[in-house]
Amino acid sequence: MSTTTPPDAPSTPPAAPAGATPAPRPAARILNTALRHPAVVPIGAVVVALLIGAAIMLAAGLDPIVAYTAVVSGALEPGTLDYTFSVWGFICGMALAAAIPLRMGEFNLGGNGQLVLGGLTAALIAGYAPLPGPIVIPLAVIGAAVVSGAFGALSAPLATRFGIPIIISTLLLSPVAVAIVSYLVRFQIGEAGSAVAQTPRLPEGARMWALGDFSYSNVGLLVIIAMMIVFWVVDSRSAVGYELRVVGANRRFGAYGGVRVGRLALGAMAAAGAAAGVVGAIIVMSSPYRLIDGALISPGYTFAGVAAALLAGGRPLLVPVTAILFTVLQVGGAAMERSADVPRQLSDVLQGVVIVVLALRVVLDQRRSERSSA
Amino acid sequence: MQLFELSFVAAVLLAATPILYAALAGALSAQAGVFNIALEGQMLWGAFAAVAGSYYTGSAWGGVLVALLSTALFAVILAVGSARWKADPIIIAIGTNLLALGLTGFLMRVLFDVSGSFSPRGLQGLPKMAFLADVPVIGPIFAGQTVLVPLAFVVIVAAGLWLKRTPAGLRLRGVGEHPDAATALGVNVASYQTWTTIVGGALCGVAGAQLALGNVTVFTENMTAGRGWIAVAAVMLVAGRPFWLPVACLGFGAAEALGFRLQGIGAPQQLTDAAPYAITLVVLVLTRIGFARRNRSRTLIDS
Numbered sequence: 249m250s251t252t253t254p255p256d257a258p259s260t261p262p263a264a265p266a267g268a269t270p271a272p273r274p275a276a277r278i279l280n281t282a283l284r285h286p287a288v289v290p291i292g293a294v295v296v297a298l299l300i301g302a303a304i305m306l307a308a309g310l311d312p313i314v315a316y317t318a319v320v321s322g323a324l325e326p327g328t329l330d331y332t333f334s335v336w337g338f339i340c341g342m343a344l345a346a347a348i349p350l351r352m353g354e355f356n357l358g359g360n361g362q363l364v365l366g367g368l369t370a371a372l373i374a375g376y377a378p379l380p381g382p383i384v385i386p387l388a389v390i391g392a393a394v395v396s397g398a399f400g401a402l403s404a405p406l407a408t409r410f411g412i413p414i415i416i417s418t419l420l421l422s423p424v425a426v427a428i429v430s431y432l433v434r435f436q437i438g439e440a441g442s443a444v445a446q447t448p449r450l451p452e453g454a455r456m457w458a459l460g461d462f463s464y465s466n467v468g469l470l471v472i473i474a475m476m477i478v479f480w481v482v483d484s485r486s487a488v489g490y491e492l493r494v495v496g497a498n499r500r501f502g503a504y505g506g507v508r509v510g511r512l513a514l515g516a517m518a519a520a521g522a523a524a525g526v527v528g529a530i531i532v533m534s535s536p537y538r539l540i541d542g543a544l545i546s547p548g549y550t551f552a553g554v555a556a557a558l559l560a561g562g563r564p565l566l567v568p569v570t571a572i573l574f575t576v577l578q579v580g581g582a583a584m585e586r587s588a589d590v591p592r593q594l595s596d597v598l599q600g601v602v603i604v605v606l607a608l609r610v611v612l613d614q615r616r617s618e619r620s621s622a
Numbered sequence: 623m624q625l626f627e628l629s630f631v632a633a634v635l636l637a638a639t640p641i642l643y644a645a646l647a648g649a650l651s652a653q654a655g656v657f658n659i660a661l662e663g664q665m666l667w668g669a670f671a672a673v674a675g676s677y678y679t680g681s682a683w684g685g686v687l688v689a690l691l692s693t694a695l696f697a698v699i700l701a702v703g704s705a706r707w708k709a710d711p712i713i714i715a716i717g718t719n720l721l722a723l724g725l726t727g728f729l730m731r732v733l734f735d736v737s738g739s740f741s742p743r744g745l746q747g748l749p750k751m752a753f754l755a756d757v758p759v760i761g762p763i764f765a766g767q768t769v770l771v772p773l774a775f776v777v778i779v780a781a782g783l784w785l786k787r788t789p790a791g792l793r794l795r796g797v798g799e800h801p802d803a804a805t806a807l808g809v810n811v812a813s814y815q816t817w818t819t820i821v822g823g824a825l826c827g828v829a830g831a832q833l834a835l836g837n838v839t840v841f842t843e844n845m846t847a848g849r850g851w852i853a854v855a856a857v858m859l860v861a862g863r864p865f866w867l868p869v870a871c872l873g874f875g876a877a878e879a880l881g882f883r884l885q886g887i888g889a890p891q892q893l894t895d896a897a898p899y900a901i902t903l904v905v906l907v908l909t910r911i912g913f914a915r916r917n918r919s920r921t922l923i924d925s
Contacts, residue, residue, distance in 0.1 A: 304725075308732040355712060410910040412903075415659065415712065416858065419851050420903045427896030435890060551720060558713060591731035596724025603717030604699060607709045 289609050290559050290566070294573060297601040301594060315590040322583020323576040334464040334534070335547075336568075336575040337472040341527035342553025343560070343567045344472075344479055345400075345520040349414065350562035351483065352495040352512060356520045358418030359550035361425030362400050366392035366525025367532040368429045371447045371539040372437070374454035374532070381453035385533065388454070389471065392529035393522035399425060400521020404514035414517065426545065433541045445541035456533040468530030475523055480564035492516065496562070524550075548596070552578055555599045559606060574599065628762035630879060635763065635771055636837055638868075638875025640665065640846075642774040643829035644853035645867050646781055647822030652862035653785060654818040655798035660700050660715035662850025663722030664823050668693040668830020670726040673740060673841035674733065682746040682835050686770075689827040696722070697823020705815035719850075727843050739842040747839035748832070768836040770828065775868060777825075782864035794818060798862075826850075848899065855902045859909060870905075877901045 282288070302312035323332050342359050349356045373388040403417040434445040457467040483489035491512055495502035503509050527549070532539045552574040559573070560566035581595035644661045651658035668689040675688025699718055704711035727737070734740050748768040755765040764772065785791040796804040797814045804811055833849070834841050852874050860866035881894030 304728075308728075310732075355716070357716070406903075406907065410907050412858070412906050412910070416851070416855060417903065419848075420855060420899045420906075423848055423899045424896045424903075427892045431890050431892035434892065554716065555720070558716070591728050591737070593724045593727035593731065596720055597728055598724075600717050600719070600721025600724055604703070604714055604721060605717075607713035607717060608703050608707060609709075 289606070290561075290570060293559065293602050293606040293609065296605045297598050300601050300605075301598045304597065305590060305594070310590050311588065315584050315588040315594070318584040318586075318588040318590075319576060319580030321580075322587070323578075323580035328579065328583075330462045331464045332575060332579045333462070334466075334469060335549075335579050336571055337465065337469040338527050338531065338547075338549045339552045339556060339575050339578070340476060340568055340571045341472045341523055341530075342549045343556040343571050344475055344553075345524040345527075345550075346554040346557035347560065347562040347564070347567050348479065348492075348520045348523070349513075349516045350496075350557050351489075351492040352509075352516055353499065354513060354516065355415040356400065356403075356418050356517065357415055357554065358400070358403070358422035358425075359524045359553060360545045361418075361422030362396040362521040362524035363528040363531075363544050363550060364429040365399050365425050366396040366528030367539050367544050368432065368528075369395040369525065370529030370532045371450070374450050375447060377454075384454050385456065388533060389526055389529045392525040394525075396525025396528065397518040397522035400524070401514050401518035404510065404517045407513060408510040414513065429539075430541050433539055438541075439538075447539045450533065450537040454533070455537050456530060464535065466530075466534055468534060471526060471530065475526065476564065476568060479567075483564045488512075488515070547578065552599065555603055558603055628759065630883070632763045632766060633879035633882065634872060634875040635767060636875075637878040638871045639767075639771045639774050640829040640833040640837070641849050641853050641856065641874055642778065642867060642871045643770075643825045643832065644850055645856040645871055646774075646778055646864060647825040647829075648853055648857035649860070649862045649864050649867060650781065650785075650794075650818050650825075651822050652857055653798045654794050654815045655801060656704060656815050656819055657711055658700070658715070658819065658822060659712060659851075659854050660697070660718050661822075661826055661829075661853045662846055662848065663715070663719035664693050664697055664826035665830045665833065665850045665853075666726055666844065666846045667696050667722040668827035669834035669845055670729065670830070670841050671827065672831035672834045673745065674729075676746045676835055677734075677742060680746060682748045685746070685835055686748070686828065686831040689831040690824045691827070693827030693830065694820050694824040697820050697826070701816045701819035701823070705812045705819065723844060726841075730841065730843070737843070739840055741840035745839055746835075748836045768832065770832045770836055774832075778864050778867055785864065829853075852898060852902055855906060859906055873905065874898055874902060 298316070302316075305312040305315055322328065342363070345359045345362060346356050369392040370388040373391045374384055377384050377387065379387065399421070400418075402421065403414045406412045406417040407414050430445070433447060437447055438445050439448045459466045459469065483492065491502065491507045494505065495507055495509055495512060499509065528544055531544055553571070556567060556571040556574050559570040577595040577598055581592040584590045584594070585592045644665050647664075648658050648661050671692040672685040672689035674685075675692075676682050676685030679685065679688070696718070700711060700714050703709040703714045730740050731737055734742070748770065750766050751764050751769060753765075755761050785795060793804065793809045794814055796807070797809060797811050801811045804814075829849075830846070833845065853871075856867060856870040856874065859870045877898045881889075881897045885891055885894050
């Protein structure tokens with residue numbers, strides 16, 4: 249498997265060819281410098297994706313301006329802002345689950361399985377443990393992190409001992425977990441006599457604490473923000489974070505320099521699974537306070553998170569920013585469908601296009617290096 | 623009793639065929655040194671294109687042709703991006719898989735004004751080989767199948783022989799084995815990789831057509847449901863050798879067909895749905911038990 253190089257290494261400024269060619273005009277030089285800013289690639293990818301989306305809509309006889317306006321206003325109008333915040337939190341959490349392994353060049357595409365296992369664990373602990381709220385709520389979140397973390401970590405020995413790439417094992421494990429949870433909710437722990445496969449409502453004391461007047465966002469959002477801060481600190485300030493980035497930049501060099509790559513992968517996958525598990529726990533412990541079959545994975549938080557992590561190149565400070573984009577697409581997609589009559593699936597199309605454009609950015613780099621070496 | 627067993631063989635073949643075509647695409651890519659995990663999205667696009675093509679042309683074979691050509695075109699993104707522009711094939715594939723999922727759902731709404739599934743009255747499915755019905759043994763197995771089912775095995779044997787016995791096949795293997803040596807011998811590595819990936823796209827198109835017009839006659843949102851990933855696992859299992867693909871894919875076909883049988887006698891659908899993935903993973907692990915001793919930590923370090 250090839251590795252992705254986190255694109256945060258500052259590219260060396262172009263060496264002025266010694267007297268061979270006339271120096272570029274100041275305007276051109278400023279433009280050249282501006283194009284090298286690290287924000288250019290993600291922003292460029294988004295702009296190109298929006299243009300391609302507009303072309304697709306025009307071809308389908310739809311009005312892209314009306315659609316995009318509906319997306320933005322639908323996601324950011326005051327009435328839905330509370331809901332948008334909570335979705336942003338979930339997408340950030342799932343972006344963490346993708347970004348942590350991405351930092352070392354591995355892909356975790358099994359977020360759905362890790363998400364539902366976390367939800368299941370929280371539903372069982374919060375629903376059945378006869379403990380007071382201040383104990384049971386953190387216990388449910390931690391339990392979800394432990395179970396999903398262990399499940400995510402399974403992929404690391406599968407890679408080191410059996411040579412099955414993490415991207416493949418996470419993808420094959422995920423539907424198994426989803427199916428088992430779906431089976432349990434449907435036939436074992438579901439509410440008797442309910443038409444929908446869902447667990448009984450959690451008792452009052454085991455629901456995630458409210459956050460002021462918000463009705464969707466709750467203390468869970470703060471937990472996710474705290475996880476992102478921890479990721480940022482570990483990534484930029486600790487030895488483990490340094491090892492992650494070294495292995496991501498050059499795996500052989502990392503191994504040669506004494507990094508235990510297998511152990512690092514185990515830790516990264518455990519942390520990734522734990523992040524997804526916490527998101528599952530928070531969703532279950534938020535309104536409507538139960539585990540509903542399919543409700544955790546159908547909004548597509550997992551792949552919105554993967555897209556946000558890829559667009560951010562796994563960088564901790566960029567993840568919450570790129571997550572905003574996919575949150576707006578996700579929440580605004582429904583509004584776009586209502587008011588502009590553009591199918592919601594356009595959001596998925598844009599997600600895919602952003603990733604493809606981002607991957608193809610190397611063309612830009614190549615052209616540049618050809619030009620500077622010419 | 624015999625009828626029951628033969629009908630089970632038929633069900634295994636039916637479940638295995640789309641995976642066979644997609645896995646052949648993946649195996650050819652692997653031989654050319656491209657890690658192709660875009661099979662899932664390409665197969666899904668092929669299924670949609672086949673149904674749309676059959677709907678507009680009024681002919682199932684028209685649908686197959688549309689699927690084959692348009693999926694090859696869809697694969698150009700991966701082919702040119704990874705082979706010529708040296709972009710990361712994994713990231714492109716993650717993107718095109720999402721793109722296929724979104725685009726098929728979007729187009730289904732825009733073109734046909736339905737969501738979920740599309741099966742208009744009079745949609746032409748692929749013809750079954752009913753003329754075989756009276757032949758003993760062959761009849762019960764193949765009479766209900768499309769000609770694409772036996773063709774899959776022919777194509778795989780042909781591709782395997784081509785790889786093994788022709789100069790072009792040798793060069794393709796050389797490109798995957800040692801790109802620098804191939805370049806030194808005057809082989810255009812990028813060109814071989816590009817065309818292999820595009821041909822793989824065409825094969826995935828056929829896989830989708832068999833799924834949507836052969837196994838059933840309908841397009842459903844995300845109808846490939848992970849079959850492309852099972853094909854990727856099959857490629858890993860046989861280390862990209864086409865002749866072994868039928869063994870692996872028939873195994874997965876058997877897991878799926880057995881799941882249907884068990885559902886028929888009351889096993890919960892959720893658990894039988896998970897079986898092909900769990901079995902795939904277990905088989906992968908079992909075939910690689912000696913792996914650690916041979917190449918300690920190789921995938922994590924050398925990948």
